Amino acid sequence: MQRFDIPFEHQKRQQSAEEAVAQGLWEFLPAAGGWQVRTPRDTYVIRLFEDGSKTCTCLDHRRYGAFGLDCKHICGLPLWNPQEATAPASTQPTEKGVNRMTTENLVRECGWVKLFHPSSAQVTIPLSLEKPILVAEAQALMASVTSLLQAGFSVEMPCLEDGEHEEEIGFVVRRAKVNSDESETPVVDLYPVNANFRRVAKYLNEETDVREFEAACSLSLQTMPLYEGDNTIERGKNPKLDKYVVALKRPVKIVWKFNPRYEGENDKKNPKRMFVRWVNGAPAPDGNVVLSPSMWLSLEDAMAVPCPMGSKSHPEYKGMTLDQVAKTEDGRKVLEYLAGDTYRPNGDKNGQKAKAAATILLASLQPA
Known part of the structure; x- marks a missing residue:
């Protein structure tokens, strides 16, 4: 059998679990002696055992569990709910004490169905095998979802474009x-509230980035300690x-997306x-709104900024003004x-200026 680097393989599975839980791709449901994923x-x-x-x-897990390697589903359970990751669903405490596994409890929790509200909201509804849901009860569920929408809840996460993900950083x-x-x-590495691995790195190229x-x-x-490891x-x-x-004293939300490159x-x-x-985005400590570098350039200034690179078919673009390009x-x-x-100049100040100038020029090219 191929020898595994257990820490490395665990890290891969842990990262996969963090992504799946953060994006809501997995659903954990009670099951006999454990949890269904x-x-x-x-x-x-x-399955969770007393030891x-x-x-x-x-x-x-069937292949590598014997070697001490947890699968991504086991890694994801404590991320989903740390308090419920140490005991089977059958023995979770309730307001009346410990909920013992009985046939009655199994019957009560064995069925689920996902349906769509006319608004396109997806609703997960528990089903009992003891008796069917009555039409009046189903209508009440429909009315409840409608009331939530009327109160201001949204089917879509607001302010996110295609491919963007919002997450709390702790x-x-x-x-x-x-x-x-x-x-x-x-550079600052940003870690989610319930994850052990960095989610994304943020380069603080400009003073405004630091202030933001x-x-x-x-x-x-x-005042933060500087980590110098590789x-x-x-x-x-x-x-x-x-x-x-x-x-952090309180979690902050960021938006990130996968890199197509x-x-x-x-x-x-x-x-x-x-x-x-x-x-x-909060205001800067001095109370002023933080402006992006593009706000510091006039259109005339932006037109005169040199292009920092050429393409394979047009290497001559490098050095031309962006207006000429x-x-x-x-x-x-x-x-x-x-x-x-996708263009990330990082510490290259000329590249940063070209990025800001290109933003201004693109805006000027938009039809009125």
Whole structure:
């Protein structure tokens, strides 16, 4: 059998679990002696034993569980609900004491159905095998969902575009990236509230980025300990490294999305995820609204900014002004690339200026 790097394999499964739980892809339901995990692909059962051990019916755990490797479903259970991850559903405490597993309890909890409200809201409804739901009861369920929508609840998560994910961050780690000119760009690794691994890294390229971070997280960057290691920290694993992990006083929400350039686990150049923005960005500590770098350039200034790169078919674009590039046949595509999330100048100030200028020029090209 191929020898496994257990810590590395565990990290992969832990990250998969964190992503699935964060995106709501898995559903945990009570089952006899444990929990049922419903995934988009299949349904599995996690068994919990008195000695604290767990098993899962998935193929991964059947293959490697004997070697001390938990599958991603077992990793996901404490993320979903830490208090319920240590005891089977049959013995979870209730207001009346311990809920023992009985035939009556099994019957009461054995059926679920997912249906859609006319608004397109998906509703998960428990079904009893003892008696059918009456029409009047079903109408009451329908009215309840309608009332929630009328009260202001939304079927869609607001302010998110296609491919964007919103998540609460509870921990940060400060790092620094050394640039080719030996300057340093501050970087903060952002960790979800219920996860041990970094979700995304945020480069603080400009002073405004630092101010936005400090305002959102209620922290001072310079007072945070600087982690100088090569690998990202797994929170809670090593006390010597945990001293670099700063817990936020309150969780903050961010928006991130998957990087289309990421080519898999062996891709060391492109990150898997990209930071998009802070949610409900707070004002800077001095009370002023934080402006993006693009707000500091006039249209005339933006037109005169040199293009920082050329393309394979048009290497001559590099060094031309962005105004000249914009007038070429595929100039708009160049501007869209520079202004988009895939172009990341990091510590390159000329690249940062070109990114801001491209944003302004694109806006000026929009029809009135």
